[in-house]
Amino acid sequence: MSSQRHATCPEPLIYTTLVIAPCQPRTARRVARAARFLLPALAAAAFVAPALASPVLGNSGAADGPETVQVAGTVAPVSALSLDPTQPASNLTTQFIRTVAPPAADYSEIVRLSPSVLSIAPNGPGLSESADLTIRGFSDGQYNVTFDGIPFGDTDDFTHHSTAYFAPQALGAVSVDRGPGTGATIGDATFGGTVSLRSIDPSAAPGIAVSGTVGSFDSHQAGVRLESGAVPALNDAALVFEADRLTSNGYLTGSGGTRTNLFAKLVQPLGPDTTLTAAGSTEWLQQNQPAGATRAEIATYGPDYALSDSPAQQNDAAYNGESYRTDFAYLALHHDGSDRVSLDERVYTYGLYRHFSNGLDVNGETPDGTALGAGDVPGQMARNDLRAFGDVLRAERAWGPVTLRLGIWGEHQTNDRSQYEVDLSRGGAPNPVLPPVAGVPGSAAIDRVQSDTLDTIQPYAELEWRPLAELTIQPGLRWNYAVRTVDSPVMEGTRIPTDEHAEYDALLPSVVVRQHLSPAWTVYGQAAEGFLAPQLQLLDTTTGAGTVPPERTWNFQVGSNWQRPGLSLGVDGYVIQFDNLSGTRTVGGETSVFDEGGATYQGLETEATIGVGYGFSLYGNASLNRARDHRSGAPVPNAPDATLAGGLLYRSGGWFGALTDKWVGARYGDTDRQAGLDPFNQLDASIGRVLKPGYGLPGVRLQLQAQNLLDSHEIDALAGYTVAQNTPLWFVQAGRSVWMTAAVDF
Template sequence: MNAIECKKNTLSVMVLAGIAMLCATHAAQADNTVNLGSVQSTSGSGTAANSTSKKQQSAAYQAPTKAPLKATQPQSIIGQQYIQHNTAPTANYTDIASIAPSVSDIAPNGAGGMESQGLSMRGFQDGQYNVTFDGIPFADSNDFTHHSTSYFMPQDVRSITVDRGPGSASTIGDATFGGTIAVDSREPEAVAALTPYASFGSHNTHLFGLRYDTGAIQSLNGTRAYLNYKNSSTDGALTYAGQKRQNLVVKSETPIGDNTVLTLFAMYNKIHQNVPLGATLAQIQKYGSNYGLNNDPTSQAYYGYNYDELASDLEYMDIKSLLNSWTLDNKLYSYGYRHDGFNGLDPNGNTANGTIYGANNVPGQRMSNNYRSFGDIFRLERSLGPGTFKTGFWLDRQHNTRTQYEIDMTLGGLFNASSMLAATDRDMVDTLDTAQPYVEYDWKPTDRLTITPGVKYAYFHRNIDAAVNQKTGTPLSYSQSWEKALPNFSVHYQLEPNWTVYAQWAKGFLAPNLNIFYTADPSLNSVVPEQTTNTQLGTVWHSQALTLSADVYHIKFDNKIEHHKVASQTIYYNAGGATYKGVEGEATYYLGSGFSVYGNGSINSAKDTTTGNWLPNAPDRTFAAGLIFNEGGYYASLIAKHVGQRFGTGSDPSTDSKLPAYTIANLNTSYTLKNAMGPMHNATVSFQVSNLFNKSGLLDQPGTTADGTPLYWTIPGRSYMLSLSVGL
C-alpha cells in the first residue's frame, strides 16, 4: 500500500470509527430540544422552528430559486423544498442546478442516468467554474471538470447555491473563473427515525434507500448522526445505456462545550454504467432519437465493450469554534476517484474492425484514471472596528495516475500490439499542488452600507512524470508553477429591511490545464493563467408575498490559451479571449390559498473577441416559468424551462453546428401524511412526469467520429417516476 492510500485509509477509518461509535452508544431516547451550542454546523444552519403552515404561505418558502438579501454577486439558492418535490430521486446536482437563470444542462439519458454531458453557466462550461461540497472544492486536477454521478445524491442535499461570479476573496477553488455551484449536505435530525424509501419509473428505473437518524444522543452531549444508503438502477433513456449505482453517506455533529461543533462526514459511491458517445444524424434517422449503443458483439458500439467501473469517496472532519472574539473553522478532507473504462475504438464511426489477432476482431481501448486529493481549509474571522476581518487559506494536493491501452475486445482485452509498450497510448503520473491564502474586510461605515475589499493569492504547481505522455507517446518529466494575486471589491447597501442593492468588481482565474504538457518540450510554451474581470450590479427584494432579484453583468475573459504547431512541436500560448454579458432575473409571487407563480430569465451573450463567433454550448437566453401549489400535506408544480439557441463545435450559422431552442415542462405532485398509522409518520407518496409534452430534438453536439462526422445528443422523451417514503 502506498503512502497516499495509507493517508486516505487513515482519514476514512477515523471518520467512520467516530460515527460508528456515536451510533453504537445511541441512547434509546432522544431529546428534541438539544442545543448544538453557539456555533452552527459547518454545513449550514438547520430549519427554523416555525410552523409548516406559516412557512408555506410565503414566496420565500415556495420559491424554486431565490437570491439572499445579503448577496454581493448574482446568486440563486435552490432549497430543500424544491429538491425534495421537483427533482428525480436519481438526479445529479446538475439536474437540480439547471433550473437557475443562465444555467442549462445536458442529460440525454434521463435524470442521473449518466454523467452530465455539459452544464453551461452564462456560457462557461464544466472545468471553467467550481463545484464544492460543504465548502470543499473537488474536481479532476487535469482539467477541473467534475463527475456528477460519482459523489452525492438528492437525498443528502440540503441546498445548492449557484454563484454566477468569482465570489469574494474568501471564495476558494481552482476555477473561480466562471462561478461556483455550492452543494450543502443535509443535517442530522434531532429526533430518532428510520426512513425507508423507494422509487419506480420509466426505463426500468428503481431506487431503494434507507436513512437512519440517531436523534440527539443525550449521553454524548446531544450528538446527532445519520446513515443513508441508496441502491439504484436504470436501463436509461438511450438504448443499452444502463447504470447501476450504490451510495452511502454517514454524517455526525457533536457539540463540544458551548462554543464548538465537531462534524464528521463520509461518502462512498460505486457505479457500473454503459457509456455511449452520442449518435450521428444517420443513426438517429435509422434507429431513432434514443439510439445509444447496440447488442451486436461484432460491433464497436456493443454495450458489452463500452462501460465504466467507478468508485469514489469523500471524507472530512470539521471543527468550528468560538475562541474569545475569533470564530475558527478548520476542515481536513480527502476525496478519491477510481475509474476503469472500456470502449470500442470508434463506436459511431466507419473505422473497420480488425486487430493483430484477426481481420474481424473488434478493436477497443482500456483506460484508467485514479486520483486522490488531500486538503485543508482554515478560516478565521472576528469583529474589528466598524466591520468584520476575515482571513484563511486553502491547501490541496491531488495525485493522479492515468493509463490507456489499445486492446482486442473480441478476445477479452488482449493488447492489440506486439508488446504492452506498443499498445500504450498513455502512462502518466501527475500532481497538482494548490495554495490560496486570502484576506478581506467587511467594512460597515453605516448600519446599511457594507464595503468589502479583499485579495486572494493563488499559487499552483503542476508536475508530470510520464513513461508514455499523452499525444506525443514519448517519456516526459516536467513541472511548472504559476501564481496570481486576485483582488475583489464589493458594495452592499440596504435600502429597506427587505430591499438591498449591490455592486461587484472582481478578478477570476483558471489554472492552465494539464494538456499544455502534452507536448515534446513544454518549456517552449509561454502561458499565464486565463483570467476574468467581472463587473456586476444587482438588487434583491423579499416580502411575505414576493421574492425578486435582478442583475446585469459584464465579464472580460483574457489570456485565452491557444496552440499551434511549429514543425512537429505543439506550442501553447495566450491569445485573445471572450466577452460575456447579459441580464438576469428571478421572482416568485405568492397568490394565496397555497398557490404561487414562479419565473426566471436571462438574456446572454458569450462571444470570442477575436472572431466574434458564439462560444460552443452557450445559450443566448434561458427562461423558466411555473405554477406551484403547497398547502398542508399537498404539493404540486408545473414548471417549464426554455433554453435558447446555441452552437455545437462551431458557431457558423451556415453549418449544422447551430442547435435549436427547446422548452421542457415537468409536472410534480406529492402528498405527505404527518401522522400515519401506528409508529409511521411523514408518509409521502409522489408522482413526477418529466418532459410532460414529450418534446424532442437535438440537445448538443458533443464531438465527432474518427472521420469527422458530427455526433449529437437528443432530448429524452416523456418519463414517469413514482416514489414512496415513510418515517418509522
C-alpha cells in the same frame, strides 16, 4: 509563469432571470466600458423593482428579514433573494430537491431551472453523467463545485463527474452563485461561479425512513435513512446515515447502470460554541456512458439510439462501460464564540477510481480489424486513479463596524492515468498498432501512461467595513498558487517521454460594495480578477510547459434585490473579460484542448418570486446571454443566447406539486459558428401527498413525477465527432419519463 414571514405565506419557489448584453472592452478601458453598461442597468433596476412589485402587493410593509419571504399558503422550496448579497445566487432547498428533482437526479439536474444554466442529460435525469452543464456559458471546468465548503474536481482539467460522488438524498441544499465570489471564495475556477452542495444534517429526533421509486426505463431506486437523534449522554451528539441504490436501463439503448451510495454524518457538540463534525460518502457506480449519435443514426434508429448488443460491433454495450469507486470524507472543527471570533477548519480527502473501455469507433466509420485478427473488434481500455488531501482553514474577527477574515486552502492531488489499444474480441489483449516509443516495452499498444500531481495553495484576506449602518465595503485579496508536475514515459497527445514541472500564480483582488436603500431594498456592485492554471493537456507540447499562459478574467457586475411580503425581486448585470480562453473538442471520445483566445461574456439578469395564495406560488426566470470570442466575433461554444424558466408550485393541507418548464435558446456546439443548435424546452410535473403519522401508523409520502411531459426530442448538444470522418455526433433530449415514489417515516 503567471505568476428574509408572514404567518400563512409560502416562501417562493424560484425567481426570474433576464440577461441583456452590449459592450466590447480591453484592459485600460475595461472598468469604464463595463460601467457604461452596468450602471444604467442598475439605475433601471432601482426604479423598475418597486414599480413592478407594488401593485402586486398592495401595501408598503417591509420584509422582516433577509432570507425567508413567505406567501399565503406554505413554505415553497426555494429561498428568497438575500438582502445582504455579494453576487447573484439561487438557493435550492431540501423541499425543492424533493419536489422537483426525480430521486435519480444528480446535482446538474437539481440546478437545471436556475437562471442562465444549461444542463444536458441525454440518458434521463441522473441516469448517466451530465453531458454538459454551463453557467452563463461557462462549461464544466470553468466554474467551482464545492461539497460542504470544500472544492473538488479532476486533476487534469478541473472538471467534475456529476453522478460519481453523492446521491441527491444526501444533499440538504444546493446553491448556484453566478459570480466570482469575494476574496474568501476558494477554488480553482471561481470566476465562472460556484455550485455549492451542502449535505443533510442529523435530526434532533431519532427515526428510520425508507423509500422506494419505480420509474421509466426499468428504473428502480431504494433508500433508507437512520437517525440517532440527539443523544444526551454524548452531549447531544447526533448521527445520520443514508444508503441508496439505483438501477436503470436508461433512455438510450445499451446505456444502463447501477449506483450505490453510502453517506454518514456525525455532529458532536464540544461546548456551547464549538462543534466537531465528521462526514463521509462513498459510491460504487457502473454505467455505459453514451457517446452520441450521427444524424443518420438518429434518423434510422430513432432518438434513443446509442449502443447495441452485438459482440461483433464496436458499439456493443459490453465493450463500452465504465466503473467508478469514489469516496469523500472530512473532519471539521467549528467555533463561533461570543467574543466575536469564529474559527473553522476542515481536513479532508477524496478519491476517484475510474476504469473504462470503449470500442474504437462506436458509430461505425472505422472497420473492424486488429493486429491480432482481421475481423476482431478494436478498442481501448483506460484507468484514472485520483486521490486528494487538503485542508481549509478560516478565521474571522469582528471589531464594531469592521470584520476581518483570514484563511488558507491547500490541497495535494495525485493522479495516475493510462490508456491502451486493445483487441476486445480477445478479452482486451494488447493491440500493437502504434509506433513504438524507444525504451518502453509494449509501447506500440500504449496511448498514454502518466503520473501527474497538482498542488494548490490559496491564502486570502478580506475586510468587511460598515462605515455607515446602510453601507458595506468588502475588499479582498487572494493568492492563487498552483504547481503541476507530470512524469510520463508515454505522454498523452505527443506519446513521447515527458517530465514537466510548471508553476503558476496570481494575486486576485476583489471588492464588493453594498448599500441598503431601505429595509427591503439593497443595491450592490462587485469587481474581481479570476485565474485558472492551464489544463494538463496543455503541457503536451515539445515547446515546454512555460509557454502556455493561464486563463485570466476580470468580472464586473452590479445588482439590486428587493423584497416585500409575498414577493422577491432581483436584477443584476455583468461583464466578464476573458483572456486565453481554453476551448475543447471531442473526437472519438478523446477531448483535446486548444487556445481559443480572448472572449467577452455579458448580460443582464432579473429574478422574481410571487405568492398567489391558497397554497400557490409562481416563479420564473429569463435570460439573454451573450458570449463572443475576440478572434472572430463568433459565439463561444455551448453558450445559449437566452434561457427562460417558469412554473407553478402548490403546497397545502398535505398536498404538494409543481409544474415547471425550462427553455434554452440557440447556441453553437463548436467554434466559428459550427454545429448550430436550435432552442429546446422541457416541461416537467410533480404531485404528491404527505400523510402524517397517527393511529399507530407511520408517516407516508407518496409522489408522482413526470419529466419531459411533452416527450420532446430536440437535438440539444454536440457530443463530439467521429474518429474516421469527423462526422458530428449529437445528443437528443431524453424522452418522457414517469417516476412513482413512496416513503415511510417510522
